[in-house]
Amino acid sequence: MNRKARVLLVVALVAVVAMAFRVSWNALRDVAEAIGADATAALLYPFVVDGLMALALVATLVLSGDDRRFALRVLAAYTLASLVLNYVHGLVPALHAAAAGRVRLAQWDAGNWVLVLLASSLPVGSIYFGSDLVAKVLHHRPAPADDLVCEQSGPESARTPYTPTHPAPAATSAVADTTAHLSMPGPSALLTSRTDAVQASDPHAPHTTRTPDIESGSEALRQAQFEEAELERMRQDARRAYAESAQAGRPLSARALGEAFSMSESWGRKQILAARDDDEAPRPVLRAVDTAAV
Structure with missing residues (x-):
């Protein structure tokens, strides 16, 4: 694939992700208002959830080994949490009102408690898992x-x-x-040894010193x-x-x-x-x- 086709593919992917974020942003904002968040917190809440999903996706492409599996688990967990909250937003009509305020996310008490705990724990988890992923990416050394x-x-x-x-x-x-x-x-070694023997047998021949x-x-x-x-x-x-x-x-x-x-x-x-x-x-x-x- 040439460079132009790769650039077009990346641009198309960014456009699809941006539109999907806009659709999910509406549901997550209403859920944040339902659990007691003010207007500013509700506006920033979708960036906390879906933003960490984007960060985990980038970390998955960069890291390897155990760090990559950790990033995949974070991506899967926050994707599932965002899916659950979007699903609850579609089931509860009261969340669609302009000024709904505090609204129960489920008629069953235990279910409402679980959903409120899930929605309120996602920002804290974003701080922890986001910091860990950034540290792993900064300390990663490619092979x-x-x-x-x-x-x-x-x-x-x-x-x-x-x-x-x-x-x-x-x-x-x-x-x-x-x-x-x-x-x-x-031949030279044979001649040398024969000469040494002749000289050794002749007492009047000068003695040669064999150097090592x-x-x-x-x-x-x-x-x-x-x-x-x-x-x-x-x-x-x-x-x-x-x-x-x-x-x-x-x-x-x-x-x-x-x-x-x-x-x-x-x-x-x-x-x-x-x-x-x-x-x-x-x-x-x-x-x-x-x-x-x-």
């Missing part, structure tokens, strides 16, 4: 956009970490090849290559985990994926993007070949 895209609507989807059950074969073979390559001595710098350098290189292979295996496992959760209809969020592999949320987000890129990569198309024509 990041990435988490909203990755998280599923179910509460368990982002809390269940994925534990890989089998290592990636490509990463395992890479680690094995790297270890085997590092364990095999090269060469050994520590090769050990550091071996350790770095091994750690890189382990990180690559972890990345492959994370991408496979996200792909399997997406195929199951419950994709993992970036936070849940990072926690499952003891990494950060940004690391999990990178693996999710990489997994999506792998899924969108073009695959080779197989075509049938007519052997008879060949």
